[in-house]
Amino acid sequence: MTTAILVAGMHRSGTSATAGALRMCGVDLEAELLAAGSDNRLGYWENAGAIAIHERLLAELGRGWDDVRALPIGWLSSDAARAADAGINELIESEFASATLWAVNDPRICRFLPLWKRVLSLRGIRMVTLIVARRPSEVAASIQTRNEWMPALSELLWMRHVFDAERDSRDVERCVITYDEMLASPREVMGRALGRLGVNLLHASPLPEDTLGRFVSESERHHRHSSESGGAWQSIAERAFELLARIARENVGWNALAALGGTFEESDLATSPYIKAVADWASKFREREARANAQIRQVTSDLNAQMAWSVQAVEREQKLHEDIARANAGLNAQIAWSTHAVKREQELHKEIAQTTAALNAQILWSEKAVKREWALRSELIAERNDHATKVAELVDRIEALLASKRALEAKLASVMNSLSWRVSKPVRVIANLLRSVS
Numbered sequence: 001m002t003t004a005i006l007v008a009g010m011h012r013s014g015t016s017a018t019a020g021a022l023r024m025c026g027v028d029l030e031a032e033l034l035a036a037g038s039d040n041r042l043g044y045w046e047n048a049g050a051i052a053i054h055e056r057l058l059a060e061l062g063r064g065w066d067d068v069r070a071l072p073i074g075w076l077s078s079d080a081a082r083a084a085d086a087g088i089n090e091l092i093e094s095e096f097a098s099a100t101l102w103a104v105n106d107p108r109i110c111r112f113l114p115l116w117k118r119v120l121s122l123r124g125i126r127m128v129t130l131i132v133a134r135r136p137s138e139v140a141a142s143i144q145t146r147n148e149w150m151p152a153l154s155e156l157l158w159m160r161h162v163f164d165a166e167r168d169s170r171d172v173e174r175c176v177i178t179y180d181e182m183l184a185s186p187r188e189v190m191g192r193a194l195g196r197l198g199v200n201l202l203h204a205s206p207l208p209e210d211t212l213g214r215f216v217s218e219s220e221r222h223h224r225h226s227s228e229s230g231g232a233w234q235s236i237a238e239r240a241f242e243l244l245a246r247i248a249r250e251n252v253g254w255n256a257l258a259a260l261g262g263t264f265e266e267s268d269l270a271t272s273p274y275i276k277a278v279a280d281w282a283s284k285f286r287e288r289e290a291r292a293n294a295q296i297r298q299v300t301s302d303l304n305a306q307m308a309w310s311v312q313a314v315e316r317e318q319k320l321h322e323d324i325a326r327a328n329a330g331l332n333a334q335i336a337w338s339t340h341a342v343k344r345e346q347e348l349h350k351e352i353a354q355t356t357a358a359l360n361a362q363i364l365w366s367e368k369a370v371k372r373e374w375a376l377r378s379e380l381i382a383e384r385n386d387h388a389t390k391v392a393e394l395v396d397r398i399e400a401l402l403a404s405k406r407a408l409e410a411k412l413a414s415v416m417n418s419l420s421w422r423v424s425k426p427v428r429v430i431a432n433l434l435r436s437v438s
Contacts, residue, residue: 002125003199004096005103008110008169009132010161011065012142014179018132019045019105021182021190027199028102046106049095053087054108056080057115062283065108068156069279070164070265076114084112088119101199103130110161113168128197129169133162133244134179136237155237156275162240163261170258173197176248196251236264 005027009015023029029045058064060080061072075081096102109116113129120127140154175196181189194200243257 002096002100002102004116004120004125004127005101005197005199006109006113006116006127006129007103007105007132008113008129008161008165009107010110010134010136010139010158011107012139012146013107013132013134013158014182015105015107015132016045017179017182018130018177019103021186022103022130025190025194026101028096028099029105047091047095047104049087049091050104050106051108053084053091054106054112056087057084057112058108064283066153066157067279067283068153068160068275070160071111076118081115084115085119088116089123092119092123092125107161110165113165117168117172127172128199129165129172129174130193130197131162131165131169131174131176131244132179132182133176133241133248135241138179159237159240159264162244163264166254166257166261170254175251176244178245178248180245181248236260236267240264 005022007015007019007022009018019029023045029047055065057080058067060083061075061078063069063071072078104116117127136155136158137151139158140149140151143149143154144151173196175193177189177193240257240260243253243260246253247257
């Protein structure tokens with residue numbers, strides 16, 4: 001069967017150290033826990049979901065965590081309590097569905113044990129209660145340091161938590177441990193408490209002597225017992241603590257504690273109209289504080305939104321500056337390119353003008369060359385015609401000379417073939433010899 005350990009005790013009584021020790025012993029505390037704070041270095045080890053359920057129920061019942069009055073008659077049958085039932089069931093489903101041994105720690109649970117008892121019974125989960133007690137004067141001193149309360153109010157609230165927890169845990173397995181014993185010998189105290197609750201340690205072997213000692217030590221105590229406050233409430237509170245200390249040591253004295261709780265409920269400490277007036281005033285103060293906190297949250301939210309908008313505006317401005325810088329860089333590059341293009345265009349126009357001038361000069365030269373060519377051609381044609389005429393004349397003269405030659409050759413052949421030429425040959429030879437000798 002699944003077992004749920006409900007850690008019950010007044011605020012600043014050592015419930016957080018106890019819950020942390022349970023965790024070290026193998027008890028499941030599950031998911032979302034309050035983080036450590038400046039007033040609790042070891043961590044609160046309180047279930048955030050349970051705290052939210054308890055705070056919501058207290059508010060709907062017209063109470064607060066610091067209200068010393070009893071809860072309204074019939075509160076367990078209210079719609080608010082049924083809504084809390086649903087919240088606890090959802091919490092168990094989401095955080096402890098697969099656990100066989102788990103614990104919930106929240107000082108407010110002292111006032112809501114009947115609620116948890118109803119839910120756990122319907123789910124078939126065995127409920128045990130571990131009550132953690134610390135001297136009321138030390139609790140009052142601790143709360144005075146943290147919240148600046150008068151000690152009397154803290155001691156009244158201490159009695160309300162202790163007597164409610166005792167009254168509503170009578171029909172379940174329960175035990176008490178004291179803060180003093182926890183600091184002095186945590187391993188022994190945790191082993192004894194779990195044994196009385198019928199819970200076996202989950203570790204295969206006991207925790208080393210110094211493991212819990214390093215976690216819970218006397219150095220965590222910042223306030224010690226003082227009896228300076230005085231008054232009837234202190235007498236009842238101190239007697240109640242002595243009974244709790246005896247129950248922690250010997251597990252006897254429950255009936256005496258119950259009787260003392262009855263005395264408290266019937267005394268002016270619990271029923272005085274002055275107490276009720278102070279509680280009503282505190283309730284109204286809490287309402288004003290809640291409204292103020294809501295306004296602060298709204299202003300903070302608006303401020304955060306404004307800051308976020310401002311950050312975004314700065315980011316947008318920076319982006320615009322970057323865009324402008326990029327645009328300017330692009331513009332400067334374009335201007336440089338355009339300047340170069342204009343210069344290049346001017347150079348091209350100059351080159352075109354020079355080329356055009358050269359072309360025109362070339363065209364003019366070509367036209368002149370063509371004219372010269374036609375003139376030369378005309379001259380050449382004229383010369384050719386003149387040469388042709390002269391050639392024709394020469395041909396005619398040559399032909400005439402050739403005809404004369406042929407006539408002379410014929411005449412010469414006739415002379416040489418004549419008798420006189422042949423007879424006179426020796427004379428021509430002698431004449432040629434004489435000419436040569438000469």
